[in-house]
Amino acid sequence: MVNDKDRGDPTSSYPRYREIKRFILDGVKSGQLKAGDRVPSEAELTVQFAVSRMTANRALRELTATGLLVRRAGSGTFIAHSKPIGHLIEIRNIADEIRTRGHSYRSRVVLNETVAADRSSAARLNVRVGTRLFHSLIAHHEAEFPLQLEDRFVLAAAAPGYAKVDFTVTTPNEYLTRVAPLEKVEHCVVARMPDEDIRGILGMQRGEPVLVMTRRTWSGGRLVSHAILTHPANRYELTATFEVAPD
CATH class of the missing domain: 3.40.1410.10 (Chorismate lyase-like)
Structure with a gap:
């Protein structure tokens, strides 16, 4: 798991949900998070980043839409296993x-x-x-x-x-x-x-x-x-x- 001490900067002008997305993406790139690993829950992210539940949900929701995460009812959110390159065009607002x-x-x-x-x-x-x-x-x-x-x-x-x-x-x-x-x-x-x-x-x-x-x-x-x-x-x-x- 990624260390809790790696918190977002509350004074940053960078959108907070993007800070959470970057936090998870950096964990994947560094190897700290691998396919099948559980990522922090919405409740954990609200505390870790001092954000609302809605902000944490948006970050997880958008990463799920890109195929990076998979959400399992009753279990949590996990790093997805590799998918074909064709699925990697991000669903961006x-x-x-x-x-x-x-x-x-x-x-x-x-x-x-x-x-x-x-x-x-x-x-x-x-x-x-x-x-x-x-x-x-x-x-x-x-x-x-x-x-x-x-x-x-x-x-x-x-x-x-x-x-x-x-x-x-x-x-x-x-x-x-x-x-x-x-x-x-x-x-x-x-x-x-x-x-x-x-x-x-x-x-x-x-x-x-x-x-x-x-x-x-x-x-x-x-x-x-x-x-x-x-x-x-x-x-x-x-x-x-x-x-x-x-x-």
Whole structure:
């Protein structure tokens, strides 16, 4: 286990939940924490870092979403065993990502509505035509520049309050992580040329390509969200950092 004396600095401007994440990541990198080791519980972290239970929960929740941790009901939270590299694209909240760079974040909600699944949206979530879904279309801005267009369908039964959320205050990522904790994530990334509507929302010129990430997420044993995240290729990059254990 990592020593209790390695506490976060209460005077630091670094977000406290990120201090906890860094603390656990450093433990893994140094070898103090290995696959199968138990990490401090939420209660232990609240004391060790002098933070709220919500802050400790967020740190563990986000590390679980990346695949680094696995949470076992009644037992605790543990370092996960190695997973394929393709699972290592971090599920990052776009607002946090932008603010970490020292820039302001804002969103523009183009739509957030309740719909009955048609053939296309039903196929996205593997449900029957007519199933109640939520559909949101949100442009995320870094300073004044549109950085991401998020086109998302959500299974209404899994996140019943989705259509009432003010997504200028929070993000779909933040809300869904709270009400439908991630169990499984699937990513696919491609480069393509955007259509006129997407160019207009993202403020792009004709001939400029985009990076498109399709993300499907599962919770409670079912597929709950299908998102198409479109980024101007000249303003965004996708990265993943990982370590390979020796044979």
